[in-house]
Amino acid sequence: MAIAEQPVAGTYRLIGWMPAAIALCLVISMMSDRDEWLYVAALIGVLASIAVGRTSGKSAGFALQTGMWIFARSWAVVVTLAALSGLHENWQPMLFFAIVGVVSSALFWLGCRLSR
Numbered sequence: 001m002a003i004a005e006q007p008v009a010g011t012y013r014l015i016g017w018m019p020a021a022i023a024l025c026l027v028i029s030m031m032s033d034r035d036e037w038l039y040v041a042a043l044i045g046v047l048a049s050i051a052v053g054r055t056s057g058k059s060a061g062f063a064l065q066t067g068m069w070i071f072a073r074s075w076a077v078v079v080t081l082a083a084l085s086g087l088h089e090n091w092q093p094m095l096f097f098a099i100v101g102v103v104s105s106a107l108f109w110l111g112c113r114l115s116r
Contacts, residue, residue: 016074020078045100067108075102
């Protein structure tokens with residue numbers, strides 16, 4: 001029984017860490033002097049959101065509502081950490097990651113729907 005539950009637990013772990021990986025990729029791309037890297041990071045984030053949605057939508061025992069909750073909660077953590085920039089009176093990072101989180105969650109949902 002525990003062997004059958006392992007892929008589902010691994011899927012939930014992947015869903016939970018994907019927003020942090022996308023945010024890290026975006027932050028690293030912003031450190032470059034060239035703007036093209038931000039577009040590359042955004043494309044990677046789009047593809048990652050859809051891919052994780054598609055692969056987790058095929059898992060046995062995966063509930064779409066649970067996966068969306070985990071994904072959105074992880075983005076909420078990223079936005080909360082970005083809100084710390086408000087201490088320096090700079091709210092743009094929080095708004096940027098909030099918008100990215102909404103778009104990424106929509107793409108995750110779309111990926112889950114496409115896999116069914």
